[in-house]
Amino acid sequence: MANFKGHALPGTFFLLFGLWWSIKYSFRQIQRKKERQHGDRNRxxxxxxxxxxxxxxxxxxxxxxxxxxxxEQFVPDGPHAHLYQNGWVKLMNWQHSTMYLFFGIAGIADVLSTSSHHAPVGLDRLSLSLALFVEGFLFYFHVHNRPALDQHIHSLLLFAVFGGSASTMMEVFKRDNAVLELLRCSLTILQGTWFYQIGFVLYPLSGEQWDLDRHDNIMFITMCFCWHFAVALFVVGICYCGVFWSSKWCEGRQLGDMEMGLGKCTASDSISQKALLQESDEE
Amino acid sequence: MANFKGHALPGTFFLLFGLWWSIKYSFRQIQRKKERQHGDRNRxxxxxxxxxxxxxxxxxxxxxxxxxxxxEQFVPDGPHAHLYQNGWVKLMNWQHSTMYLFFGIAGIADVLSTSSHHAPVGLDRLSLSLALFVEGFLFYFHVHNRPALDQHIHSLLLFAVFGGSASTMMEVFKRDNAVLELLRCSLTILQGTWFYQIGFVLYPLSGEQWDLDRHDNIMFITMCFCWHFAVALFVVGICYCGVFWSSKWCEGRQLGDMEMGLGKCTASDSISQKALLQESDEE
Amino acid sequence: MANFKGHALPGTFFLLFGLWWSIKYSFRQIQRKKERQHGDRNRxxxxxxxxxxxxxxxxxxxxxxxxxxxxEQFVPDGPHAHLYQNGWVKLMNWQHSTMYLFFGIAGIADVLSTSSHHAPVGLDRLSLSLALFVEGFLFYFHVHNRPALDQHIHSLLLFAVFGGSASTMMEVFKRDNAVLELLRCSLTILQGTWFYQIGFVLYPLSGEQWDLDRHDNIMFITMCFCWHFAVALFVVGICYCGVFWSSKWCEGRQLGDMEMGLGKCTASDSISQKALLQESDEE
Amino acid sequence: MANFKGHALPGTFFLLFGLWWSIKYSFRQIQRKKERQHGDRNRxxxxxxxxxxxxxxxxxxxxxxxxxxxxEQFVPDGPHAHLYQNGWVKLMNWQHSTMYLFFGIAGIADVLSTSSHHAPVGLDRLSLSLALFVEGFLFYFHVHNRPALDQHIHSLLLFAVFGGSASTMMEVFKRDNAVLELLRCSLTILQGTWFYQIGFVLYPLSGEQWDLDRHDNIMFITMCFCWHFAVALFVVGICYCGVFWSSKWCEGRQLGDMEMGLGKCTASDSISQKALLQESDEE
Structure with missing residues (x-):
């Protein structure tokens, strides 16, 4: 996968997940706040x-x-599930498979945590944290014997990966902490965009190669990483505000509808009251 | 102990303890959850x-x-409790003895914590954490001047050891945290299987030696460590599910028995009620 | 900015912010303590x-x-918003701009946290922590290929920067912890004075250059850093005591006024009681 | 102070403080537990x-x-408060003075915390943690360009110093945590005995010098550090048990006295009851 596409693919995934999380967690946080303030009927x-x-x-x-x-296994130049044939076969593909495996485990933990009350609390966060840790762990031992800039650009990725792993681990203990969730979102987006950046630098589309040993380039890339982070923070902020305003707008419209419909509301209201009573009986 | 058996022995111990803990803590967690839900009579x-x-x-x-x-002291080629005779005698054996010593201290702390209310809470976890820390500490200064793969395979062990030490230290403050307990179990199993792996790589049973300086081998071993971890997580998961289902099955049978025996239950029931009253008096 | 002024400027800012925070947080802590003790009317x-x-x-x-x-961009020898012209343009200035950018983001987070109830709690501390982290991150990759003392004096700065970042991150979880707030104040003052120290050492005003490779100088600078820290702690302590005594003195005078005015107080008192009642209605 | 006495002196201080703390904290913990169980009259x-x-x-x-x-300043070969005279004067002595300074600051923080309710909670622990950190910090930059064993034996000391600093920092947030207090005690005793060990190894009393570059010696010293730690844990354990039993024995005697004196107790009892009533009025 040592080409542009090989970096764009995981980048796209992380980017999508980061954006999706920014929306999901923003929505959940705003909902939770509303419920705490004036008890939501739709809880x-x-x-x-x-x-x-x-x-x-x-x-x-x-x-x-x-x-x-x-x-990874069955692309034409993949290992086709062979591990050893007079030497290790395509270890890179195996390493990527291993990374995916742990994200798969995180998915299983998600499903278990959600579908059963008997799974220990925090299992989903722990497994995500471990998946990120394993990703960083394999990357760390991945980049020996490469040019300076290649090493540096990958080791910057590790800041995003291990940062994400650490903040997710914190979430095991501080569940539903708004700030930690948003930090995780921004670090995931950062990871996504940085994969793209790695692709652009190591396999430039324009064809003109970067000098992988110049100190200037390393300095620029370090700074560029910070810019990506600023952009990621900005995107998460935009998502949060967007979700906040659209949720407010919906509420406003609902309220307007309710006021308009207040006259004909009496019958259905008594029904919903009954439903509520039943609910509280069931609880 | 620089042979296969010398690595298989501690490996077996860690493996057994890891498996045992997975069962014990799963059982305890499920029991605790049940009690919280509908107050267990057998509490x-x-x-x-x-x-x-x-x-x-x-x-x-x-x-x-x-x-x-x-x-370690009295095997035929051991130090026989001699420390210095024109030079240090068999320091390796002494180091292993030291590691065992701290696990012994952890055992003493366990006994004290369990048998007396006056021991400070968390002493057992702290001492286990220290025992693991000392193990890692001695291993860290253990592997100088060895071939690259030998160093690498031992330093991977340190991830499991220090990871276990850190997560156990967390348990001092977050006692009875389900996720931390399961993490400790899986790191202990990982340590056990990794000891076996070290044995297989450095002292292969088939006789064919590994090339200890090839980068390929190092890359494979790094990935292999992740696989061991995945297996350890899987084993802990299996244990948890097994304990959960067997506890559910037992409960179901108990309930069935109770329903069947409901007729003749009145006499014994009044007795157990008396016992309960006495208990609450004693408390 | 590689001159004395270039180090004095950020030094002054950190120093002022450190002093300002020492006063603000001291006042807030003392106020909070008073309220807890005998419920403050002016809450x-x-x-x-x-x-x-x-x-x-x-x-x-x-x-x-x-x-x-x-x-940074538009000083005569700045990059004037050009980033690449046959090579990177003035990367130092761009790096400093990046640092400022993150402190600007921290400012935005401050404004959002204060002006809206909907911003997640702790956003201001997280963004300040990230700003400090980015500052340290850029400084860390900043000092390659420099003389020993230059590297050492900058890496000492990193202790203050990363220390401040870590303690601010702790504040996200332990909000309003008095000790952490004072620690942050002293680390900020330390950073300020240390910027000055760097300026004095690398661009001495007296003209006599320091020998940047002598081990003696490095030893002295290490110790000097500790002295700066001691002074910073001392300054924060002075601020705390000053605020404490002046707040006590004010209170004493208020009490005196109240006692003197007790006779004519009845009318206005009933008014203030009404105001209080209204307040509690509004809450 | 590069001689045996120069290491024995701080060693003695840390040893005494460690022992003293083991007794003080054991007593306090046992007292606190008693109060929680059956409300102590002597609270x-x-x-x-x-x-x-x-x-x-x-x-x-x-x-x-x-x-x-x-x-440090005014011993015959000290700097006599001169810092610079054609080169830095006796930087070692100045470094030691700096270390003492921070322990002095910790003392001031102790006095403030105890004598005033207005000092922020946890100030004493923070300042002790900082004092230990500064000690470790100065030691870390202290041992360049020395033989391997000399460096190693000092860097082992850092484990005790930074470990103590970290555990004391934890105490800021987890105040009165029994396990952390005992850990601090044992790390302080470890520091004390290890200073002695450094003295014995680098300036042997018997006159026979250690070979400072043999790997064997380094291995032994690493293991020896663990033994010191085991001894320190043992000593703290003994102190705890000793205090526990002596407190139990005292209580038993008190109880015996009380039972014997029960007859004549009525008069004095009513007095003590009055005192208790007054106390609760005052609270």
Whole structure:
């Protein structure tokens, strides 16, 4: 996978997951805040919705991990599930498969945590943290004997990976901490965009090669990493604000509808009150 | 102990402890969850059972540590308790004895914590964490001047050892955290299987030696470590599920028995009620 | 900016912010303690005051960051917003701009946290922590290929920077912890004075150059860093005591006034009681 | 101070403080546990006693730090408060003075924390943690260009110093955690005995020099450090048990006295009841 596409593919995945998480967690946080303030009527509906979303997310992780492993193994120049034939076969592909495997495990943990009350709390975060740790761990021993800039650009990636792993590990203990969740989102987006950056630098599309040993380039790339992070923070901020305003706008419209419909509301209201009473009986 | 058996022995111990802990902590967590949900009648019985198990575990640790120290000292080519005779005598054996010593101390702390209310809470976890730290500490200064693969394979072990030490240290502050306990179990199993792996690589049973300086081998071993971890996580998961289902099955049978025996239950029930009253008086 | 002024400028900023924080946090802590002890009548007033102060602080951060970026870009020998012209243009200036950018982001987070209830709690501390981390991160890759003393004196700065970043990150989880706040103040002052020290050592005003490779000088500088820290701790202590005594003195005078005015107080007192009742209605 | 005495002196101080702390914290923990169980009548007396002890301890720290600084400066071959005379004067002595200075600051923080309610909680632990950190920090940059064993034996000391600093920092957040306090005690004793060990190895009393470059010696010293730690843990354990049993024995005697004196107790009892009532009024 030592080409531009090989870096763009994981980059796209991390980018999509980062963006998706920014929206999901923003929505969840805003919802939670609303409930705390004036008790949301739709609380149960939201809980069900969120757990269904988590389930789908977990299933997607499993699917992508499985697809990734298959792709790494059975691309034309892949190892085709052979590990040793007079020497190790295509260890790079095996390493990538291993990384996918752990993200698949994280997906399984997601599904278990969501679908059963009996899974220990925090299992999903722990497994995600471990998946990121293993990714960083394999990358760390990945880049020996390469030119200075190649090493440097990969080791910068490790800041995003291990940072994400550490912040996710913190989430095991400080569950539902808004700031940690947003930090994870931005570090995931950072990882995504940085994969692209690695692709652009090592396999430039324009054809003109970078000088991999110039100190200037290393200095620029270090700074560029910070810019990517600033952009990632900015994107997460935009998502949060967008979700916040759209949720406010929806609420406003609902309120307007309710006020308009207040006259004909009496009958259906008594029904919903009954439903609420039943609910509280069931709880 | 620089042979296959010398690595298989500690490996077996860690493997057994890891498996045992996976079962013990799974059982304890499931029990605790049940109690919280619908107040278990057998709560006191379980508390006594668990503290008795912890006592036995501590005693076993002490015994194994003592046996290990004796074995290291008095095997035919051991130091026979001599430390200095025109130069240090068999420092390797002394180092292993030191490691066992700290696991023995952890055993003593276990016994104290279980048998007395006056021992400070968390002493057992702290001492286990210190024992693992000392093991890693001695291993770290153990592998100078060896071939690249030998160093690498031992330094990978350190990830499992220090990881276990750190997660156990966390348990001092976050006692009875399910996720941390399972993480410790899987890191202990990982340590056990990795000891075997070290044995297989450095002293291959088939006789064919590994090339200890090839970069390929190092890359494979790094990845192999991740596979061991995945297997360890899988084993812990299996244990948890197994304990969960068997506990559910037992409960179902108990419930069935109870329903069948409901007719003749009145006499014995009043007795057990009396016992319960007495208990609550004693508390 | 490789001259004395280039180090004195950020030094002055950190010094001022450190001093300002020592006063602000001392005042806030003492106020909070008073309220807890005998419920302060002026509580609401203080909350409003503090949030207004935080708003101004945030705005100042944004302004200074913006001014700093502009200055770095458009000084006569700056890059004038050009990044690449047959090679990277003035990367140092770009790096400094990047640092300012993150302090600007911290300012924005301050403003958001203060002006809206909907921003997640701890956002201001997280963004400050990230700003300090990025500062340290860029400095870390900044000092390759320099003389020993130059490297050493900059790497000592990193202790203050990363220490500040870590302690601010802790504040995300342990909000309003008095000790952490004072530690952050002293580390910020330390950073300020150390920037001056770097300036004095590398660009001595007296003209006599330091020998940048002598081990003696390195030893002295290490120790000197500790002295700076001791002074910073001392300054924070002085600020705390000063605020404490002046707040006590004010209170004493208020009490005196109240006692003297006790006779004519009845009318106004009933008014203030009404105001209090209204307040509690509004809450 | 590059001789045996120069290492024995700080060693003795750390050893004494470690032993003293083991007794003090054991006593305090046992007392606290007793109070929680059956509400101690002597609670107020104990609080006063402990705060008086802490005050004395702080004063002693200040005194010793001051004496240490004076001794380092004005011993015959000391710098006599001269810092620069055609080159730095006796930087070693200045470094040691700096270390003492921070322990003096820790003493001042102790006195402030104990004597005033207005000092922020945890100030004493933070300042002790910083003092240990500065000690380790100066030692770390202290041992360049020395033989391998000399470097190694000093860097082992750093494990005790930084370990102590980290565990004391934890105490800022987890105040009165029994396990952390005992860990600090044992790390302080370890530091004390290890200073002696450094003295014995580098300046052997018997006159026979150690070979400072043999790998064997380094291996032994590493292991020896673990033994020191085991001994330190053992000593702390003994202190805890000793305090526990003696406190139990005292209580037993008190109880015996009380039972014997039960007849004549009525008069004095009513008095003590009155005292108790007064106390609860005062609270």
């Amino acid at each position: 149960q509906m939201h809980t069900v919705l969120f757990s269904r979303i988590d389930l789908i997310e977990g299933a997607l992780k499993i699917f992508f991990a499985f697809a990734g492993i298959m792709a | 006191q019985m379980h508390t006594v059972l668990f503290s008795r198990i912890d006592l036995i575990e501590g005693a076993l640790k002490i015994f194994f540590a003592f046996a290990g120290i004796m074995a | 609401q007033m203080h909350t409003v005051l503090f949030s207004r102060i935080d708003l101004i602080e945030g705005a100042l951060k944004i302004f200074f960051a913006f001014a700093g970026i502009m200055a | 107020q007396m104990h609080t006063v006693l402990f705060s008086r002890i802490d005050l004395i301890e702080g004063a002693l720290k200040i005194f010793f730090a001051f004496a240490g600084i004076m001794a």
